Amino acid sequence: MTLHLPTAGVMRTEGIVDARYDYLYPLLHEWHWDRDACIRRIEAEGLPVPPKSSCVICAHMRSEEVAQLPRWVLRLIVLVEARAAPRLRNVESLWRRATKARPGSMTMFIRQRELLDPDEIDAIVAGASVDLIDFQRVAAAIPVERRPHMREWIDRFNEGVEKLAA
Numbered sequence: 085m086t087l088h089l090p091t092a093g094v095m096r097t098e099g100i101v102d103a104r105y106d107y108l109y110p111l112l113h114e115w116h117w118d119r120d121a122c123i124r125r126i127e128a129e130g131l132p133v134p135p136k137s138s139c140v141i142c143a144h145m146r147s148e149e150v151a152q153l154p155r156w157v158l159r160l161i162v163l164v165e166a167r168a169a170p171r172l173r174n175v176e177s178l179w180r181r182a183t184k185a186r187p188g189s190m191t192m193f194i195r196q197r198e199l200l201d202p203d204e205i206d207a208i209v210a211g212a213s214v215d216l217i218d219f220q221r222v223a224a225a226i227p228v229e230r231r232p233h234m235r236e237w238i239d240r241f242n243e244g245v246e247k248l249a250a
Contacts, residue, residue, distance in 0.1 A: 143178050147186045151197060156242050158200050159208060163241070165191045166209040167216065215241070 111117045117125070126133050138145060140157045141164050150161070165177045175181065176188025187193055191209075194200050219237045226232070 141178060141190075143180060145190075147193060150190055150193060151199060153199075155200065156238075158194050159204070159242060160238070161190045162194060162200070162205055162208045163213070163216070165189055167213050215244075 111122060123133050135152075136149065138149075140153060141161055150158075153161075161178065168177065177192075178190045179186065179188050179193075182188040187196070191205065195202060195205055216237065219232075223231045
């Protein structure tokens with residue numbers, strides 16, 4: 085099969101045209117495969133179907149995708165929404181606005197579905213933001229090559245929240 089590359093600026097997906105990039109979607113545009121066709125082909129080869137990839141705090145995540153996330157990711161979602169909440173003016177939170185199927189806040193969804201203990205959610209909302217700001221303030225004063233990695237704070241954050249919720 086020959087793959088014909090589009091010229092720069094040719095629209096290969098809805099609404100996106102940029103002269104700096106070529107947008108290529110060979111499975112969709114050349115082979116005419118949608119997600120279901122890809123899944124069928126993967127299964128036909130006897131391989132496990134990988135989960136849909138996206139950022140774990142993606143505003144476009146569906147409810148069922150959030151419900152399948154590990155606890156440490158759910159905690160980060162609660163943290164991100166708690167940190168953003170004081171500055172939000174035009175949206176409710178990561179999901180922007182509530183729909184008939186879900187609230188506008190992933191934290192509210194996590195609470196409603198009991199994906200995390202309510203005390204754990206409350207502890208994150210009440211204290212983690214302050215701790216994160218302190219970590220960032222201290223880290224900023226340390227030369228870059230010696231700064232602690234954010235992963236260290238996240239590990240401490242998860243340990244602390246687990247202790248508070250216990």
